Amino acid sequence: MRISTTIFLTDETITPVRLARELEQRGFAGLYLPEHTHIPVSRDTAHPAGVPLPREYARTLDPFVALGQAAAVTERLALGTGVTLVAQHDPIALAKRVATLDHLSGGRFTFGVGYGWNREEAADHGVTWSTRRALTSDRLDLMRALWAPLPTGHTSASGPSLRPSEAWPKPAGGAPRTLLGGAAGPRLFDEIAARADGWMPVGGRGLTETLPVLRAAWEAAGRDPKTLQVVPYAVLPSAGKLAHYEELGCEEVVLQLPPGGEAEVLGVLDDFARYL
Numbered sequence: 001m002r003i004s005t006t007i008f009l010t011d012e013t014i015t016p017v018r019l020a021r022e023l024e025q026r027g028f029a030g031l032y033l034p035e036h037t038h039i040p041v042s043r044d045t046a047h048p049a050g051v052p053l054p055r056e057y058a059r060t061l062d063p064f065v066a067l068g069q070a071a072a073v074t075e076r077l078a079l080g081t082g083v084t085l086v087a088q089h090d091p092i093a094l095a096k097r098v099a100t101l102d103h104l105s106g107g108r109f110t111f112g113v114g115y116g117w118n119r120e121e122a123a124d125h126g127v128t129w130s131t132r133r134a135l136t137s138d139r140l141d142l143m144r145a146l147w148a149p150l151p152t153g154h155t156s157a158s159g160p161s162l163r164p165s166e167a168w169p170k171p172a173g174g175a176p177r178t179l180l181g182g183a184a185g186p187r188l189f190d191e192i193a194a195r196a197d198g199w200m201p202v203g204g205r206g207l208t209e210t211l212p213v214l215r216a217a218w219e220a221a222g223r224d225p226k227t228l229q230v231v232p233y234a235v236l237p238s239a240g241k242l243a244h245y246e247e248l249g250c251e252e253v254v255l256q257l258p259p260g261g262e263a264e265v266l267g268v269l270d271d272f273a274r275y276l
Helices: 017-025 057-061 062-072 089-103 121-126 129-147 186-195 207-220 238-246 264-274
Strands: 001-004 030-033 078-081 109-114 151-154 162-165 177-181 198-200 252-256
Touching: 001 264, 017 062, 017 264, 030 062, 030 109, 030 186, 030 252, 062 078, 062 089, 062 186, 089 109, 089 129, 121 129, 129 151, 129 162, 129 186, 177 238, 186 198, 186 207
Parallel strands: 001 030, 001 252, 030 078, 078 109, 109 177, 177 198
Antiparallel strands: 151 162
């Protein structure tokens, strides 16, 4: 099982370059970065964990810029978002950004996609909260049209349609591996089966019960059971927990690093090294 990491990189933490080099030298498989464009000060949305919003949420680096730095100083380290808030992006510009990073990194990019939890952040991007899932689906379809080998259009139900277009570079493998985040449920699982390569469940709790449901939705959509990928995300590890994920067929797990300075983060990497 591959051991990857995630961290809130900010203007106060270890740098992307230093972290990426250390991860590759130590044998970790990948680096995933979250996204928040901004955090409105006056908020109505509670943090999902039920605690005051941690400082790092408002200070996150742009994940694509940071991952570009990480790609430039590594050769094998996998790179990913955990997660990109697709509904908050112009899909044509985002498709270019994803394709460029995947192309320049030699196909090392994983496109982690999510729907978000902060209503105020989404509203500032013009997103009506109740439509964000449908908007994400539509924008993913439009992006795949731009990644197609031949000029392909897309008729949009939620915005301007895309005429058949040339768009280069293409992602290295035709389209990057795409993992959807979100809470378990039939709606999410049907969306994963329709548009993704797998699921990125935060924390990885309850997989014994939920994985059979996801696999049923996957197979009902005509997908090959062997191709489903489930990547537990932001995990605080223990030997027993990782062994459980491996027994469930998970081939990768993403461990949570603290949003700290160089000494703190490298110390945690030293501790996590026992799981490699």
